[in-house]
Amino acid sequence: MEKAQLESLRYPIGKFQRPEPITEEHIREWIHQLDALPERFRELTSNLSDEQLETPYRPGGWTVRQVVHHVADSHHNSYIRFKWALTEDAPIIKPYFEKEWANLFDSRSGPIKLSLDHLKVVHAKLVYLLEGLSRNDLKREFIHPDDNQSTTLEENIGRYAWHGNHHFTHVEQLLKRQDTI
Numbered sequence: 001m002e003k004a005q006l007e008s009l010r011y012p013i014g015k016f017q018r019p020e021p022i023t024e025e026h027i028r029e030w031i032h033q034l035d036a037l038p039e040r041f042r043e044l045t046s047n048l049s050d051e052q053l054e055t056p057y058r059p060g061g062w063t064v065r066q067v068v069h070h071v072a073d074s075h076h077n078s079y080i081r082f083k084w085a086l087t088e089d090a091p092i093i094k095p096y097f098e099k100e101w102a103n104l105f106d107s108r109s110g111p112i113k114l115s116l117d118h119l120k121v122v123h124a125k126l127v128y129l130l131e132g133l134s135r136n137d138l139k140r141e142f143i144h145p146d147d148n149q150s151t152t153l154e155e156n157i158g159r160y161a162w163h164g165n166h167h168f169t170h171v172e173q174l175l176k177r178q179d180t181i
Contacts, residue, residue: 001059009058012169016162022154027130027138030161035127037164038120041068044171045112052180053112057170062102064171069107070098071167072115072122078160079126085142085153086133092143130157 019026045053045068053065062070077096084091101107106114138154151159 006058009170009173010061011166012173013162013166016159016166018155018158022152022158027154027157030157031127031130033161033165034123034130034157037071037161037168038116038123040168041071041119041164041171042116044168044175045116048175048180052175052178055174055178057174061170063108064174065110065112066102066107067167067170068112069110069115070102071164072119073101073107074098074163075119075126075160076122078156078163079122079129081142082126082129082153082156085140085156086137090141090143090150092145095144095146 045064048064054063056063057067073096081093084093133153138157139152141150141152142156143150
């Protein structure tokens with residue numbers, strides 16, 4: 001497979017692009033996307049066989065099962081980062097090794113219902129939290145230790161809306177290539 005084709009499978013909706021400035025409309029739309037994501041994922045994956053769940057979304061990529069578990073794990077970590085930034089002054093967050101998490105036995109073999117249920121609850125709490133934030137709250141930030149970059153909460157809302165759509169599209173495009181949707 002050529003490099004450009006592999007890259008389009010890896011980033012089917014492109015990489016996250018932070019709009020400048022981030023407007024209230026962006027934030028409303030991103031929160032709406034976060035609110036809808038758990039049900040969209042449930043609908044997309046509800047009738048998949050074990051064989052389909054074990055199919056990588058691209059050569060060398062995670063299986064559909066790992067993708068679903070990864071989204072729940074990642075968005076759980078993001079929810080905690082929001083809380084840290086709201087309760088601490090520009091905290092340095094704790095990163096996690098997502099590739100290693102995706103290779104743990106629960107991500108490789110666990111029922112996706114566990115992560116779909118978890119994602120539904122985490123997103124319900126996240127959306128409730130986000131809808132109550134002021135413009136000042138949205139300017140609060142955290143720092144990622146890998147690059148010492150600071151991220152505002154408003155940007156993180158967009159990043160995680162993108163992240164959910166990014167992985168949803170991985171699974172959706174795989175199923176389209178397999179003519180299952």
